[in-house]
Amino acid sequence: MRKTNWLLLALVLVLSSFLAACSGGSSGSGGDGGSGDSAEGSANGDQVFNLEEASDIPSMDPQISTDTVGSQWITETYEGLYRMKDGEIAEGIATGDPEVSEDALTWTFNLREDAKWSNGEPVTAHDFVYAWQRAVNPDTKSEYGPYLMGGIIKNADAIAKGESDVSELGVKADGDYKLVVELEKPVPYFQSLTTNSTFFPVYQDFVEEQGDQFALEADNMISNGPFKMTEWNHGSSFKFVKNEDYWDAETVQLEEINVQIVKDAATAVNLYDTGKLDRTPISAEFVNERINDIGFQQYLEAGPWYLKLNQERNGEKTPLANINVRKAIAQAIDKKGLVDVVLNNGSTEINGLIPKDFYTSEDGEDFREASGDYLSYNVDEAKKAWETAKEELGTDEVTVEILTGDTTTSTNMVDYFQEQLETNLDGLTVKTLKVPFQQRLELDTSEDYDIEVAGWNPDYVDPYTFLSMFETEGENNHMNYSSEAYDTAVERSVNENALDPEARWNDALEAEKILLEDAAIAPIYQDGRSYLISPKVKNVYKNQTGSRWEYKWAYADNAAAENAQ
Template sequence: MKNTKWLLLALGLAISLLLGACSGGSSETGSSDSGDEQKSSSESEQVLNLIETAEIPSMDSSLTIDALASQWLGSTKDGLYRLGPDGKPEPGIAKNHDVSEDGLTWTFHLRENATWSNGDPVTAHDFVFAWQRAVDPDTGSEYGPYMMGGVIKNATAVSEGEVPVDELGVKAVDDYTFVVTLEKPTPYFESMTTFGTFLPMNEAFVKEQGDNYAMEADALLSNGPFIMTEWDHGEGWTVEKNKDYWDADKVKLQQINVSVVKETSAAVNLYETGKVDRVNLSSEFVDEYRSSEEFQVEKEPSTFFLKMNQENEILANKNARKAIQMVINRQAMVDVILNNGSVPIGGIVPGNFVKHPKTDEDFREVNGSLVETNVEKAQELWAKAKEELGIETAELRYLGGDTEVAQNLDAYIKDQLEKLEGLSIKVESVPFQVRLKRDKNMDYDLENYGWGPDYIDPNTYLNIWVTGQANNKTGYSSEKYDSLIKKAATELALKPAERFEAFLKAEQLLIKEDAVLAPLYQRARAQLVKPYVKNVTPNPMGPDYTYKYAYIEGK
């Protein structure tokens, strides 16, 4: 969920962002809020026009695993906390909270003036229902067990059907007091509560809608800054200011219109003709617009890599996986194919994300690059793998996206991989929703995949690959790896430096020794943004952007 974790199957760049999604870097414009600016913004039409490259699969916060849904859930709903203009948690439905001395009991005090868009009050019972629903095995959520397991008391036991859902460590003491009991001290738990999986739900409304819940605009309730008023599947959607929002005075935008446009050339044309206010640029447009005052590069803590399905006989061979890691020229990929500020990466934890508690060194700098580009050595490993497998040739299915940029990137990677003698790659370019389903069913051999953080901690990238985790989907299982991640979560939970070291070892095992993934790049977005768009801020996790404080000035 980022996935965000939410998964990332690159949205807006090469692949569609799955869960986790997230953006980093500076805000699109300054965040000054002077009286003169307020006056100016009130004289401009407060309508923002945007583009996405895919359709929202669902707005059900228990079931979504992609960053696109994360973005619009975060825009239409408030959790206990939400991401503020600085990318840090700020009060949402919770005014504040208390934590017990042992760090296990969190008591959230809810505001009494928050309502759903049907007029019902938002209460502690809405959180109890939503969190229980997320781990109820009958719901079939991927993210509920992933995000809550090992964090909320009894979450894993509930999700595995061992105990009833009412034994989950959550309770409503009264309408406006919500108490959460954790399995272990979790210092980053406050930031987790901003994530989509932890959003509240109105039980009566959800049950009334049944299977149609969160699949249409009129099958949704909002308690956040905006309300989804239109949802034309495949074409786009509209959100409008929620006039009954508890903090409505802070919301200046009256409407956000989103159009689904997959081709960059068409999106740029819409931008040039003033029909949209922001556009992501593919490589062929970057040089054309680099000198524009409206051009900007936004770096993110999102990493992309090839997942390799070890249920495939060829990819079950470690030498084959290592050959795939080594044959790809990552530098040429980011310089020529992406050309948007993205940088090569040799691991899964991004740079400028977390630092060593004692030395203040960046995680990525400490672990360095765990893969190299070495075509000669890759050929040797591939020859050894073929000998071990008793084959001369091989074909692998490569699951990719159907956007223009995705197909360009996937064609490049196909060309790189086919340098391995006797290997042919069959690229299967499919729509976003199909990719989600096929990933879930492990219906791929190789998959271009990405991950953005759900909270600010290395665990958000490394916990994915534990045996049996819902988002693993690679067939990878290692007792040694599982032990490192478990140790970081338990006996080292309150020993920050030792915990950090355990994560460093885990990434080395995952990438360098076991070659589970082939790291590709850390993403950046090259964009054009209209100068009249103010206070849209990128987030380090969860929704890519915060629109609550955005406004139009001087259009």
């Protein structure tokens, strides 16, 4: 799409915003569709939610999954030591808080004795031991296991590198219902970390019986969470029903969750309007015309989005290996135009990695405000860096490719990036590659791209969940960035300064500064989401970490939907 098209779209949206404001309705933010605290009414009528996802689930294996879609539905079908409820840690298979030794290296979790798998077998500490060992076993090829457990649980690194046996992992069962974990170092966020799906238990006999087919079909799954998967039509839909064997089944009121895969935003809105979906995110072109709908809601996520600038591809240096190329690209995109016009969904521009309203100092200062702005939109600075880059590269013509997804929003975004970069950086040609989510993951892992549109949802509430990604040996670096100074600051925050909050705060500030002054990534925006949510949807809790939604406590108030019509 060329520049004139974006200007036309901007004018249309400004006009529709004006008309919406003149109508006198509310902004639509808030409401009770996604918050348990404000929900009213009661469960009545069919306890069924009809939802959508833009992508299929790559895998339902807790130790293999790395994506947000998989994490969402694994969290509903499995249960770890704890689960998230409205951003707070709630009991799962563990009862009460863990017992932590004085040196903060030994954590003991007491497990409930009434938890069962969907085949009727008890959930025990042995299931956690097997799952955690499996997560760091090189044969499993788990990305998250070594990433989340390495350097944290005793011997996890050595096992992941094939230097020690899985039996040496610092996790043991003290009987059937007590789990004892030994850490390499104090980890203040470890309890929060256990809510991540990588730490969920799996039933050894079933996993080994299924072999390499485990968790790839509904029939190849076993559950210990509130729901279980009963249908998985790859590429089109999947279905979950209440798990009657769940230890807290009395709390679960939903009987069924049906999920359609809908990539086209207009199609999703039509399905919502015709009552075939109870919730759908809406893209820019629908926000202003639907902002006064009773079902309109908007949320700011804790997920930053950025361009990953890969410095080496298939063994060859890319143009992104040049720091001035990276600085030019990072400063040549009008981020405000992106969030206001292209996204128009509640997202906000960001000039750093750590999102706002995510992490605060002991005296309540927000990290984003304390760290300040890096690589802000500045065409003059971008052009200056670009001319220097071309001199250093010895060419006036540079071509790069941007990798992204194939959804409507992804397509609109990458077209915008292409227009901005080619307009502001003379001699730059931008190609785009729009692929399904699973293929994008594969290209990312194999580092077979130049620039990738990427985002990250935090795994736990701590800056390390973001900063650790870009360490030289980070499991999710995948862009050939390396800085000794950055590695030192990040590692210091979780080693010698682990129990010193003020020192950790300063380490994180220093690390982010190094990362952005190196222009290792180009920060773009902090994710916001606009939704149409049926008034019948109640008590769906919203989380910052792990799965975006929590359905254990949800219910359908069909009378509320009828009254709203």
